[in-house]
Amino acid sequence: MRGVTVCAACKRLLKTNISIARRHCRLLSTTSNAKKDPIDLTEFPPEQVRNFGIIAHVDHGKSTLADRLLEVTGAISASDKNKQVLDSLQVERERGITVKAQTASIIYRHNNEDYLLNLIDTPGHVDFSYEVSRSLSACQGVLLIVDASQGIQAQTLANFYLTMEHELEVIPVINKIDLKTANVEKVSQEMHKVMGINPDDIIPVSAKKGTNVTSVLQAVVERLPSPNHIDKASYDSSGLLKALLFDSTFEKYRGVIANVLVMEGQLRKGDHITSAWLESKDNKAKKSYEVKDVGVLRPESENTGVLYAGQVGYIVCGMRSTSEAQIGDTLYHPKHPVEPVPGFVKPKPVVFGCMFPIDQTDYRELEAALNRLSLNDRSVLIETARSQALGAGFRIGFLGLLHMDVFRQRLEQEFNASTVMTCPTVPYKAMLKPSKKKSIKEPTEIIVKTPSELPDKVDVLYYSQPMIIATIITPLQFDADVVNLCLERGGTTISNTNISDTRVLLQFRMPMSEVIIDFYDRLKSLTSGYASFDYEEDKYEVVNLVRVDFRLNGDVVSELSNGEWSDS
Numbered sequence: 293m294r295g296v297t298v299c300a301a302c303k304r305l306l307k308t309n310i311s312i313a314r315r316h317c318r319l320l321s322t323t324s325n326a327k328k329d330p331i332d333l334t335e336f337p338p339e340q341v342r343n344f345g346i347i348a349h350v351d352h353g354k355s356t357l358a359d360r361l362l363e364v365t366g367a368i369s370a371s372d373k374n375k376q377v378l379d380s381l382q383v384e385r386e387r388g389i390t391v392k393a394q395t396a397s398i399i400y401r402h403n404n405e406d407y408l409l410n411l412i413d414t415p416g417h418v419d420f421s422y423e424v425s426r427s428l429s430a431c432q433g434v435l436l437i438v439d440a441s442q443g444i445q446a447q448t449l450a451n452f453y454l455t456m457e458h459e460l461e462v463i464p465v466i467n468k469i470d471l472k473t474a475n476v477e478k479v480s481q482e483m484h485k486v487m488g489i490n491p492d493d494i495i496p497v498s499a500k501k502g503t504n505v506t507s508v509l510q511a512v513v514e515r516l517p518s519p520n521h522i523d524k525a526s527y528d529s530s531g532l533l534k535a536l537l538f539d540s541t542f543e544k545y546r547g548v549i550a551n552v553l554v555m556e557g558q559l560r561k562g563d564h565i566t567s568a569w570l571e572s573k574d575n576k577a578k579k580s581y582e583v584k585d586v587g588v589l590r591p592e593s594e595n596t597g598v599l600y601a602g603q604v605g606y607i608v609c610g611m612r613s614t615s616e617a618q619i620g621d622t623l624y625h626p627k628h629p630v631e632p633v634p635g636f637v638k639p640k641p642v643v644f645g646c647m648f649p650i651d652q653t654d655y656r657e658l659e660a661a662l663n664r665l666s667l668n669d670r671s672v673l674i675e676t677a678r679s680q681a682l683g684a685g686f687r688i689g690f691l692g693l694l695h696m697d698v699f700r701q702r703l704e705q706e707f708n709a710s711t712v713m714t715c716p717t718v719p720y721k722a723m724l725k726p727s728k729k730k731s732i733k734e735p736t737e738i739i740v741k742t743p744s745e746l747p748d749k750v751d752v753l754y755y756s757q758p759m760i761i762a763t764i765i766t767p768l769q770f771d772a773d774v775v776n777l778c779l780e781r782g783g784t785t786i787s788n789t790n791i792s793d794t795r796v797l798l799q800f801r802m803p804m805s806e807v808i809i810d811f812y813d814r815l816k817s818l819t820s821g822y823a824s825f826d827y828e829e830d831k832y833e834v835v836n837l838v839r840v841d842f843r844l845n846g847d848v849v850s851e852l853s854n855g856e857w858s859d860s
């Protein structure tokens with residue numbers, strides 16, 4: 293109890309009943325910003341645990357609310373320095389956005405009982421929705437946050453659909469009620485109309501001022517199910533170990549730090565573990581790892597030596613590469629295999645770019661940096677590539693343009709790697725004609741990701757291009773301009789629905805190639821920044837002419853599938 297404020301009664305109690313004194317004075321310590329008491333995880337059986345995510349559209353206040361929840365429960369002190377503490381990457385601080393989901397365990401006392409709450413702060417931008425989806429697999433519920441003056445936005449809806457997919461309990465929260473432009477009543481009505489949320493369930497808060505933050509914590513305990521109330525596993529600590537690896541980060545000296553949810557059994561320091569994926573890969577090798585460190589994130593890592601069923605924490609076990617730490621993998625004791633949990637579907641890249649080292653002698657260094665960074669960002673797809681002008685490099689698939697930009701910035705900032713990046717392109721498909729000369733017996737489809745992969749035009753039956761379903765929410769006065777923009781870019785209307793008397797939700801089917809370059813900028817400038825945009829992939833569609841952009845002597849030019857070139 294060093295460093296913790298202890299009341300006189302508890303000083304006496306400490307001699308006889310340490311546990312009660314600890315519980316009482318943990319509460320005192322939370323309000324006095326004192327050093328945190330070490331956590332005793334035996335006090336938290338599954339019914340005393342709540343695992344939840346915080347989801348919202350960009351900038352609606354997830355990280356600020358996470359700060360307040362951490363403060364109120366004493367995980368961090370209330371200080372101006374403690375702003376968006378879970379956004380720890382340099383790129384996140386510079387851009388003011390979350391790109392990587394972060395976990396924090398907090399203890400909250402409710403009706404004289406302590407609860408272990410594991411919160412996961414998630415990114416809001418569509419390019420990082422894989423982070424959200426993966427994190428939600430470790431949760432039983434979410435706080436769905438909507439800005440009190442902006443109302444529902446495109447990613448609010450996308451995130452809400454994710455909660456339905458994962459069958460999660462939702463606590464709706466309207467944030468920023470301190471703003472002069474806040475209109476809680478109107479936003480509640482929108483949430484009711486579009487998502488079927490009962491306005492009585494909504495908690496109005498100001499994360500900035502701390503208003504109603506304790507109501508949020510109470511709702512987490514009272515309204516969200518504990519892990520063992522969900523039918524996906526038994527969450528019995530006396531069962532065989534079964535843990536879900538749902539995320540990872542990489543540190544130079546510790547190697548992979550894996551974020552895990554223990555679904556059954558216990559995970560202890562010194563345990564030997566293996567995984568369903570490792571076993572399936574090479575049945576004979578039976579590779580196993582010794583758990584060297586295990587604990588919880590509060591939000592900094594705290595070694596507890598053990599995690600019990602229902603709890604979320606981290607382990608370090610000497611894994612060093614992406615091929616070892618597979619996201620979505622099931623961990624267990626080698627002598628006691630268990631039925632694996634269904635893995636995650638790998639995200640499909642929608643934008644490709646080629647990356648080359650500025651100096652070819654740095655190729656191996658760049659390769660190592662890419663391997664390490666992909667342990668922190670599991671959504672990229674990396675293949676080797678070669679260019680006549682730039683030499684050996686890599687073709688990388690991203691989940692969007694912002695993702696591509698952030699990934700390159702992280703390579704520079706975290707790994708000191710300077711690179712040349714080509715223009716982003718989308719993956720086209722080409723159906724090749726049967727050809728005796730080329731030993732192609734029947735029409736064969738190939739994927740074209742870069743100009744160098746464009747087949748000879750005489751060999752191609754047809755090309756097809758990736759399409760998306762775009763969802764746009766905009767103020768009514770910009771409706772016509774937005775519709776025109778989408779039509780200009782080859783879109784066809786799917787729906788046009790008023791979500792209130794001032795805002796409209798539009799859906800279009802559009803070619804992805806028309807969206808990746810400057811569509812979002814145009815949309816923002818046409819609507820004075822008020823429109824929000826989200827998209828999901830749709831089926832490919834046959835197209836007459838394929839245009840692949842690339843750089844030639846510093847200029848952006850396009851190679852067309854009919855063999856012509858043009859300035860873009």
Ligand SMILES: Nc1nc2c(ncn2[C@@H]2O[C@H](COP(=O)(O)OP(=O)(O)OP(=O)(O)O)[C@@H](O)[C@H]2O)c(=O)[nH]1
Binds near residue numbers: 350357391467
């Ligand atoms: N007035 C007011 N501003 C708030 C409140 N909550 C957050 N903000 C501000 O809104 C901006 C965005 O807040 P964040 O917490 O970074 O939002 P976020 O949802 O985590 O953002 P992303 O991670 O980029 O999606 C910041 O400037 C905050 O200071 C609030 O209750 N009232």
